[in-house]
Amino acid sequence: MLKYQKIAMDLEDYIEDNSLVRGDKLPILDDLMKEFEVSKSTITKALEILEVKGTIYQVRGSGIFVRGHRRKGYINLLSNQGFRQSLREFKVTSDLLELAVINPTKEAAHNLSIEMDEEVYYVKRLRKIQGQPLCVEESYFKKSVVAYLNEQIVSESIFKYLSEGLNLKIGFSDLFFHVGKLKKEEAEYLDLKENDPGLYKETIFHLANGEAFDFSKIIYNYEQSQFYIQANNYLP
């Protein structure tokens, strides 16, 4: 593990352990350098990561402060770590509806930039929160990248398996969404009525080398889901 990653994690733990909240001050740069016995740039790099993640903000001439937020019960839209993190106080479970090796739909093939005769793993899951349907998810994993999946892996954290088990390096993801009216079949999964509102989200996940490997479609139950994002305002 890289120094700056370790420092970033240690600082997150420090904030957690000391129950620091928005506006609370962290030690100054100089002290952090001494504490971790690294150069200024390394601390800066660690802080930058936490800044991008929305954990802290830095004010020149003043100090380093905890950002956090949190409205309870909101899902972090950008966390692909499933819902374990954002909703850890709630009970989230997952029903596996389907797991198979298939040829992709035209849509999936297009979003993964593959031919329609290349094989993919198709995973369909229904996620529940405190027993209520939270969302239906369909995922298409390139089989050339994700060579093997089984029921157990899928029922736990797929991404953890990919990065730790298969040693894949996840890079970036493109996320698209819109709001619409649920079709009858969709509504049934979510325990809602036809034409009720639904949030439709599509995500294309890429490896660090830029290759798309997972196309995912999720429909959220509007009664169970609220989202948050912590953004930074870079170049105007």
Added chain:
Amino acid sequence: MLKYQKIAMDLEDYIEDNSLVRGDKLPILDDLMKEFEVSKSTITKALEILEVKGTIYQVRGSGIFVRGHRRKGYINLLSNQGFRQSLREFKVTSDLLELAVINPTKEAAHNLSIEMDEEVYYVKRLRKIQGQPLCVEESYFKKSVVAYLNEQIVSESIFKYLSEGLNLKIGFSDLFFHVGKLKKEEAEYLDLKENDPGLYKETIFHLANGEAFDFSKIIYNYEQSQFYIQANNYLP
């Protein structure tokens, strides 16, 4: 303007001017260092900004590549620069419905961390795209920060005025949203029907020093709006 900011902008222009698309290669680090006559770290910093913004991705041992994305007509959810950027090919206009100095609602006061007797500018606007209602927005600006607003400023870009006119430094923003059924009054603004789907978004904007100064509530017309985000996957 800082060197790395200038470089980042120049590289964006370079991509634009040469119509580079996803996967196209940029010059290597060494050449960029020579071209811009700066040290490696400065180039790295510029590239990092573009990486966070979703403009490029870097692959160790291989090169620097254009990321971009491929869907037209989607709104960048994280761009507070209004819709000019994402939808520049479409005609976006804005009707001012109300502009007044008032005491904040309880909700606005809470989100801005102020008392209910402190004054705020209240701005209500209806945005249209190609003549169709796109969203209704209500904003509350702390008067202690934004001392003056008028009809002309509001009809153009408020944030441009804040950063260039008032020289305020925008820092970060917290974004919350959910999906719901439109109330009758809301639906009328958007030319929709009661109980049609709506995307409800709230944003709290902060200065670089961490002070909240703008609380904004937007309801989007589901027929006119689709969104995208380009995310990076940092620490697992």
Added chain:
DNA sequence: CAGTGGTCTAGACCACGGC
């Protein structure tokens, strides 16, 4: 193994906040 990006250092100097 050559090419290319990533990490880390030590240090100079700058810019902003707040007393």
Added chain:
DNA sequence: CCGTGGTCTAGACCACTGG
């Protein structure tokens, strides 16, 4: 004015990619 974070440099060394 002092304390604090931000920018920038030059350079050593590491780690991954791809022929």
